[in-house]
Amino acid sequence: MLAIFPSAVPAILPEILLLVLGILVLVADPFWKKDESRRAGLGWLTTCGLLAILVVTIFLARPGSESQPFFGGMLRHDWLAFVFKIFFLFAALVTALFFVDTPPLNRRAESYFLLLAATLGMCLMASAADLVMLYLAIETTSIPLYILAGFLVRDEKSTESGLKYMLFGAMTSAVLLYGLSLAFGFSGRTGLAELSASFVSFTPFAIGTIFLILVGLAFKVSLFPFHFWAPDVYEGSPTAVAGFLSTASKAAGFVALIRLFTTAFPALSKNWTWILAVLAALTMTVGNLIALAQLKDEGNIKRLLAYSSIAHAGYAMIGVVAFSEMGIASTVFYLFAYLLTNLAAFGIIIAISRVGGSDSIASFKGLSRRNPALALMMLVAFLSLSGMPPLGGFVAKVFVFIAAVEKGWIWLAVVGVLNSIIGLYTYLTVLKYAYLYRLEGEDEERHPVPLSRPRALALAVLTIGIIMIGVIIAPWFRMAMNAAAALF
Amino acid sequence: MNFPILSLIVFLPMAAALLILLYKPEQKKAIRMTALMAAALALLLSIIVYAAYDKGAGGYQFLEQYKWLPTLGISLKFGVDGLSAPLILLTGIVMLTGVMISWGLDDRPREFFAFLFILASGVFGVFASLDLFMLFFFYEIAVFPMYLLIAIWGWIKTREYAAMKLTLFLFIGSLVALIGALAMYGASGLHTFDMLLLEQARFPLEFQKLWFPFVFMGFAVLGGLFPFHNWSPDGHVAAPTAVSMFHAGVLMKLGAFAALRVGIMLLPEGAKFHMKWIIFLALINIVYGAFIALVQTDFKYVIGFSSVSHMGLVMMGFATLTPEGLTGAVMQMFSHGVMTALLFAAVGMVYDRAHTREIPKLGGMVRPLPLVAIGFTIAGLVSMGMPGFSGFVAEFPIFMGMWKTSWLIAVIAAVSIVVTATYVLLVVRRVFFGRLPAEYEGRIGPINHLDKMALGLWCVLMISLGLFPGLMVPWIQTGVRHVLALLGGG
Numbered sequence: 001m002l003a004i005f006p007s008a009v010p011a012i013l014p015e016i017l018l019l020v021l022g023i024l025v026l027v028a029d030p031f032w033k034k035d036e037s038r039r040a041g042l043g044w045l046t047t048c049g050l051l052a053i054l055v056v057t058i059f060l061a062r063p064g065s066e067s068q069p070f071f072g073g074m075l076r077h078d079w080l081a082f083v084f085k086i087f088f089l090f091a092a093l094v095t096a097l098f099f100v101d102t103p104p105l106n107r108r109a110e111s112y113f114l115l116l117a118a119t120l121g122m123c124l125m126a127s128a129a130d131l132v133m134l135y136l137a138i139e140t141t142s143i144p145l146y147i148l149a150g151f152l153v154r155d156e157k158s159t160e161s162g163l164k165y166m167l168f169g170a171m172t173s174a175v176l177l178y179g180l181s182l183a184f185g186f187s188g189r190t191g192l193a194e195l196s197a198s199f200v201s202f203t204p205f206a207i208g209t210i211f212l213i214l215v216g217l218a219f220k221v222s223l224f225p226f227h228f229w230a231p232d233v234y235e236g237s238p239t240a241v242a243g244f245l246s247t248a249s250k251a252a253g254f255v256a257l258i259r260l261f262t263t264a265f266p267a268l269s270k271n272w273t274w275i276l277a278v279l280a281a282l283t284m285t286v287g288n289l290i291a292l293a294q295l296k297d298e299g300n301i302k303r304l305l306a307y308s309s310i311a312h313a314g315y316a317m318i319g320v321v322a323f324s325e326m327g328i329a330s331t332v333f334y335l336f337a338y339l340l341t342n343l344a345a346f347g348i349i350i351a352i353s354r355v356g357g358s359d360s361i362a363s364f365k366g367l368s369r370r371n372p373a374l375a376l377m378m379l380v381a382f383l384s385l386s387g388m389p390p391l392g393g394f395v396a397k398v399f400v401f402i403a404a405v406e407k408g409w410i411w412l413a414v415v416g417v418l419n420s421i422i423g424l425y426t427y428l429t430v431l432k433y434a435y436l437y438r439l440e441g442e443d444e445e446r447h448p449v450p451l452s453r454p455r456a457l458a459l460a461v462l463t464i465g466i467i468m469i470g471v472i473i474a475p476w477f478r479m480a481m482n483a484a485a486a487l488f
Numbered sequence: 489m490n491f492p493i494l495s496l497i498v499f500l501p502m503a504a505a506l507l508i509l510l511y512k513p514e515q516k517k518a519i520r521m522t523a524l525m526a527a528a529l530a531l532l533l534s535i536i537v538y539a540a541y542d543k544g545a546g547g548y549q550f551l552e553q554y555k556w557l558p559t560l561g562i563s564l565k566f567g568v569d570g571l572s573a574p575l576i577l578l579t580g581i582v583m584l585t586g587v588m589i590s591w592g593l594d595d596r597p598r599e600f601f602a603f604l605f606i607l608a609s610g611v612f613g614v615f616a617s618l619d620l621f622m623l624f625f626f627y628e629i630a631v632f633p634m635y636l637l638i639a640i641w642g643w644i645k646t647r648e649y650a651a652m653k654l655t656l657f658l659f660i661g662s663l664v665a666l667i668g669a670l671a672m673y674g675a676s677g678l679h680t681f682d683m684l685l686l687e688q689a690r691f692p693l694e695f696q697k698l699w700f701p702f703v704f705m706g707f708a709v710l711g712g713l714f715p716f717h718n719w720s721p722d723g724h725v726a727a728p729t730a731v732s733m734f735h736a737g738v739l740m741k742l743g744a745f746a747a748l749r750v751g752i753m754l755l756p757e758g759a760k761f762h763m764k765w766i767i768f769l770a771l772i773n774i775v776y777g778a779f780i781a782l783v784q785t786d787f788k789y790v791i792g793f794s795s796v797s798h799m800g801l802v803m804m805g806f807a808t809l810t811p812e813g814l815t816g817a818v819m820q821m822f823s824h825g826v827m828t829a830l831l832f833a834a835v836g837m838v839y840d841r842a843h844t845r846e847i848p849k850l851g852g853m854v855r856p857l858p859l860v861a862i863g864f865t866i867a868g869l870v871s872m873g874m875p876g877f878s879g880f881v882a883e884f885p886i887f888m889g890m891w892k893t894s895w896l897i898a899v900i901a902a903v904s905i906v907v908t909a910t911y912v913l914l915v916v917r918r919v920f921f922g923r924l925p926a927e928y929e930g931r932i933g934p935i936n937h938l939d940k941m942a943l944g945l946w947c948v949l950m951i952s953l954g955l956f957p958g959l960m961v962p963w964i965q966t967g968v969r970h971v972l973a974l975l976g977g978g
Contacts, residue, residue: 368599372513388632389625398621398666402560405670413670417663424659428635428652436639436648474557481559 011070011077013061014053014085014123021049022116029109043100043454046112050093057085067486073191074133076259078486081127083332083479084255087339088126091248092119094343097458098240098350104152105238111151114144115244122252129263131180131190134256138176138220141252142169145245149237161236168219168229176216182209183264195264202271210265210272217260220253223317224283227310231290234306239353242302243346246309247339254313254335258320258328262487273321280317281415287311288422295429297362301349304361304426305342308385311423312338315400318412322403328484330399333477337384337392337469344381344462347455348374355449367434371449375434377463384466386427387420392469399477492552494566497533497576498612498626500526501583505605513598520591523601527584530608534580538963541573546966548618548684556622561680565619570967571748571818572615574960575741578825579615582737583608585945586730588938589833592840593641593728600641607633607734614742620669621681623746624662630742631658631710634723634735642726650719650726657719658710661743665706665750668699672754686754687974693757700758704751704766710743712799714772721792729836732788736795737829741821744802748971752806756975759809767807767890771897773800778907782914787838787845790915791831794871797904798824804901805886809975813889814968819960820882823870823953827879830867830946834860837939838919841932847915852924856932861920863943868912870950873905878953881961 009016025046032042067078075081092115105111121140128134146169150162184190186205187198199206218226234242265272287310294304316338319331349359351374356363368375384393397420404413439447451459469476504526511519541549548567556564568576586604593600606629613626632655639651673681676689709716720740724732752759777797784790798820805817837860838853839845854861870879883905890898924932935943953959 368596372599376509383632389628394625394628398624398670401666402670402673405667406674410667410671413667417667420663421656421660425652425656428655432639432648435636473562474555474559477557477559 008070010061010063011068011075011127014057014089015120017053017056018116018120018123021046021053022113022120024049025109025112025116040100040106042109042112043096043106046096046116047093047100047454050089050096054086054089054093057082057089061085065482065485069129073193074130075124075127076129077127079479079482080255080259080332080484080486083483084126084251085123087251087336088119088122088248091244091251091339091343092116094347094458094462095240095244095248097454098243098347100454101452102238102240102350105240111148114148118144118148118244119248122248125252126255128256129192129259131184131192131195134192134260135177135180138216138256139173141249142173145241145249148241149233149245151238151241155236157236158238159236161233165229165233165237172216172219172226175212179209179212179214179216182212192260192263196266199265200267202268206268210268210275213260214272214275217253217257218279221250221257221313221317222283222310223279223313224286224310227283227287230310231303231306234309235300235302235359239302239346239350239359242306243343246305246346247342250309250313251335251339254316254320254331258331258487261320262323262328269323273323276317277321277409277412280314280321281412282314283317284311284314284416284419287314288419288426291426292422295361295426297360299361300359301361301364301430302359304430305345305349308423308426309342311419312342312385314419315397315416318400318404318409318416321409321412322400322407324403324407325481325484325488326406327400327403328487329477329480330396330403332480332483333399334396336476336480337396337466340462340465340469341381341384341391341393344377344459344466345385347459347462348378348381351451351455351459352449355447361430361433364430364433365437366439366447367449369438369445370447371451374449374451374459377459378434379431380463380466382427382431384470386424390467390470392466395470395473493533493537494550494552494568494616495564497530497537498566498609498616500530500533500609501605501612502609505602505609508598508602508605511598513596516594516597519598519601520587523587523605524584526605527587530612531580531584534576537568538573538577541568541570541963543570543962543966546570546969551618560621561678561682562621563619563682564622565682566616567618568616569970570963570965571971572745572967573963574818574822575615575745576612578741578822579608579611579738581945581949582733582825582829585829585833585942586733588942589733589836590728590730591936591938593730595641600637603633603636604730604734607637611734611738611742614746618683619681620673620683620686620750623683623750624666624669627662627742627746630739631655631662634658634727634731634739637731638723638727641728641731643728646722647726650722654719654723657716661706661709661716663706665703665746668702668706669750671695671699672703683749683754689754691755691757696755696758697761698758700751700755700762703755704747704759704762707743707747707751708803710740711747711803712740712743712773712796713766713803714769714776714796714800717773717777717796717799720796721789724792724795724832725786725788729832732832732836733829736792736832737825740795740799741802741825744799744806744817744821748806752809753971753974760975763807763809767804767893767897770800770804770807771901773797773803774901774904775907778904778911782907782911785847787847787850787915787919788832788835790847790911791828791835794831794908794911795824795828797908798828798871801883801886801901804890808886808889808893810889810892811965811968811972812885812892814971815961815964816882816885816889818964818967819878819957820886822960823878823882823950826946826949827867827870830863830943830950831871833939833942834864834867837935842928847918849925850919851922852920852928853932854920855924856928857935859940859943860935861916863947864920865916866947866950868916870954871912872909876951876954878950881954881957
């Protein structure tokens with residue numbers, strides 16, 4: 001099957017198709033009637049296109065067991081890249097479904113195009129094996145996301161969030177670029193694998209380089225202390241975009257970080273794993289504690305989820321700290337479980353805020369009577385976030401803890417465990433609003449929470465997915481193991 | 489391996505829960521019937537397992553194993569030994585009677601039974617699992633629905649507080665134990681979570697001494713061991729009747745059982761080293777729990793603290809590490825499970841009619857509710873360890889085992905028997921005898937047939953086990969022999 005393509009095509013097959021789809025959407029736009037009911041077609045076009053790309057990628061772009069370089073070492077085609085590309089395509093697919101009936105995102109072809117462009121950048125981030133390529137991929141991802149975050153031009157908060165995201169992003173991007181140029185200056189090379197020869201001892205130069213690069217990537221995955229942008233940006237940007245930011249964009253940061261640190265600096269792993277371990281512990285703790293402080297009636301649920309997503313970056317980082325095949329596999333698995341779960345959580349928020357017109361935690365009141373099915377999905381999503389079996393979040397957490405304990409990072413596992421408990425309290429309190437509290441003095445039957453078809457479809461897929469990866473673990477874990485094996 | 493009866497038992501309630509969720513919320517009758525049928529079927533299956541267990545052969549029987557995640561050595565492995573067979577039976581009994589008692593529940597019964605059955609699945613899963621990972625998996629499934637069951641259907645005054653407290657306590661405990669379990673997984677070098685292999689792993693002494701407290705105490709939180717018993721009375725009181733029954737009757741046993749199976753059986757040397765102070769904690773449970781129960785004025789808190797006291801006996805039985813103590817402890821788990829289910833059901837029946845649980849405001853309930861009074865009195869007799877009832881068969885060996893280890897502690901613990909007798913008799917007199925307050929005259933309705941059947945079933949069990957200990961003790965002894973072998977000949 002592959003013989004009909006030039007051998008390099010599978011390595012960038014999803015990227016090519018994403019570009020084609022993006023152009024298609026832009027071209028189709030003027031031909032579509034301006035009335036809103038027809039505009040949904042644009043969303044369905046994107047969704048179906050993404051589904052097709054996903055299927056094609058899975059069947060035609062599957063890598064072999066060996067990691068192969070392409071385009072003069074710019075990209076690598078391996079399981080790590082493949083697995084993450086599937087994550088990104090899936091997240092984009094779900095996000096496009098969320099866009100379909102969210103005005104004004106669904107009225108403009110630009111929003112879909114930007115989504116596709118960001119996804120393209122992420123796919124490149126997953127396979128980038130060269131400093132230049134990596135930087136280009138990161139920028140290709142970030143710039144469309146800045147625009148998407150500020151997409152609601154008439155909404156002050158959205159504009160603020162777009163601007164804030166861009167300023168922070170540009171700043172850390174500059175720092176990252178400085179770090180990358182130091183790495184180049186230090187070694188005279190840009191290929192990640194070749195860099196490793198120059199980073200063998202822990203000199204001040206190496207420390208500086210690693211530190212600067214870490215700042216840039218820590219921003220993408222919102223590690224403490226580079227997490228400050230996340231709550232403001234999530235709160236202001238359209239909810240569907242916030243969901244995409246908190247999942248796909250974070251996963252993209254992770255894959256870049258994993259590939260960079262494991263291929264370029266393996267000899268210094270003793271040192272940077274310590275830095276990452278401390279950061280992971282702080283990230284979990286700060287994220288969970290501040291999320292706890294959001295728990296009040298008028299608290300903003302998107303802010304809460306922003307802090308919780310910061311905390312989750314900390315858990316996922318535990319696997320990287322373990323720096324073993326099991327560790328990386330557990331991080332990949334964690335990110336997958338987290339991606340499904342958080343997308344579901346944001347989808348639920350979209351459905352509720354459409355009715356109540358606000359993102360306050362109080363708007364969840366009486367949900368179990370207003371829409372039992374939605375409440376049940378929320379139960380699944382939030383329990384998975386808190387790490388309860390038989391849902392994805394539980395297995396994922398146990399895996400990162402196994403990886404940590406195996407490598408002797410017991411204190412980190414203990415910090416993780418303590419944090420899970422704080423997290424559990426937070427998520428349970430939100431669930432309490434849905435299941436326990438009632439609308440004051442009103443009949444819930446008269447305030448239903450309708451669920452439009454695209455959203456219902458997306459949420460059903462996500463809910464089933466969360467349960468599936470929690471129960472039938474082996475195939476997903478094998479995928480994660482393959483991804484990790486590509487690095488070691 | 490033939491008919492997969494254990495998987496059937498474990499997954500039947502889960503399947504029933506999903507089935508129940510498919511009904512419309514208004515089809516309450518159909519929902520209850522489905523729940524009753526499923527529970528009856530689960531009990532039938534657990535009776536079959538119990539009866540078919542070959543106590544002559546002993547060991548683990550009905551073994552089933554399915555690959556789940558071979559890369560990490562996790563498999564779905566079920567099996568029953570002499571320790572878990574009675575507990576599976578107990579779960580079946582409590583599940584069926586729990587459904588019978590909750591027949592009148594009218595607020596969202598669909599969700600109630602669904603959550604209750606998911607919990608039951610988790611409980612069966614823990615008792616039947618022979619894989620450490622799966623044990624945790626089911627353990628969490630058993631713990632979590634409690635939160636919703638208490639928070640949604642519980643006693644309105646304390647339910648939010650109690651549900652959250654309970655969940656956090658148990659979650660902390662289980663995660664602490666999880667870290668210990670992962671350490672075992674890492675240290676064994678066998679790359680497996682299979683407990684039958686881990687039993688033979690012979691961990692180094694230092695390792696066992698270090699990790700035993702984590703694993704044992706982590707699980708003992710659910711067993712209600714002092715000083716981590718605090719969640720339990722609050723939880724019991726806030727929970728709706730069927731959930732209190734499950735909670736005290738089965739869930740606390742889950743903690744004790746997991747502490748035995750994972751703590752003592754996998755880390756026997758650690759157990760020997762640490763048992764000295766665990767005996768003290770258990771002693772505090774027994775005596776302190778009994779005294780606190782004595783001074784309560786809330787009917788349900790009395791039973792709640794009596795559970796703490798009785799679970800202390802279970803822990804003490806474990807801690808003796810003698811054949812008598814262990815046998816008595818497992819027997820006590822069963823006997824207490826049945827007894828406490830009855831006690832909580834009786835409290836619920838009185839409360840549903842009188843709408844108060846304040847003991848001074850109650851009285852004379854024997855006239856309108858004669859069967860409840862009889863049942864409560866029998867359970868009270870079991871609770872104080874009267875010969876001829878199952879409680880005696882359980883408590884006597886525990887004290888015997890304790891005497892062997894330290895006669896002084898046995899004597900102190902025996903004080904609790906007197907205290908227990910006092911509070912049980914006081915409650916019986918104040919609630920069931922005396923004068924019926926005028927406001928209740930003619931307003932206390934009778935209990936329905938399902939309630940009567942449940943009461944009858946419990947009483948028959950407690951009396952028949954008291955008269956014929958041979959119905960259960962041989963099962964337990966085969967299990968205990970295996971534990972003692974792991975402990976090094978005992």
